[in-house]
Amino acid sequence: MEQRLDMYKTSPDAIKALVALETAVSKLGIEPALQELVRLRASQINGCAFCVDLHSSDARKKGETERRLNAVTVWRETPFFTPRERAALAWTEALTRIADTHAPDADYADLAEHFTEAERVNLTLAIGLINVWNRLSVAFRKMPA
Template sequence: MTPRLDFYTASPDALKAMLALDAAVSKLPLEKPLIELVKLRASQLNGCAFCVDLHSTDARKRGETERRLYAVAVWRESPFFTPRERAALAWTEALTRLSETHAPDEDYAQLAEEFSERERVDLTLAISTINSWNRLAVGFRKIPSE
């Protein structure tokens, strides 16, 4: 795969805005390991090799186990995730596949059981942000470095 363009240099102002949004999301009071799982799952669904590599590496640096990282792709069938993580992963899938799922009430109910109103908004913003990054990286063929 050949990169199409470097989106950072092609539109620095737009990327400054994305980086500012990403920095704001990173300061939200949600558990960092949970956010890494969400970023990883959205990136898997979107087929973003760069982001899968980045977020699995970041999760490992934060102490996440390889076993759980491998299981993110099959989290529904795996016993390794808490109810809160399961709610976040379900919501991630629902929003990442929005045209297919339309954010089902069942997923929202599960989310509401585990997250406060503010946390639901914060998590949704984190999911939206990683989906935006995925679209930039996939669209312009950003590849992980070896």
């Protein structure tokens, strides 16, 4: 597959704004390893090869194990994730597939059990942002290096 265009060169101001938002979201108090799991799961759902490669690599750098990384796609069927991580992964799936799920009350209730109000907003921002990056990368065929 060939890259369609370089979005960084084509629309640098917009991409700089997204990068600035990414920097801000990464500092909002959600633990870095959990942010990477969320980014990885959304990227898997969206079929973003660039982002799956990037965020699995970033997760490893933050101490994530191969076993858990390999299990992210089947997190519901494994004992490897904490209740907080499970709530975040469920919320990630619900929001990434929002046209089908409509952000179910059950997923939100589980989220509320494990995250403060501020953390719920911040996690939702992180999920929304990775979905933006996924859509840009898939649309313009950004490839892993």
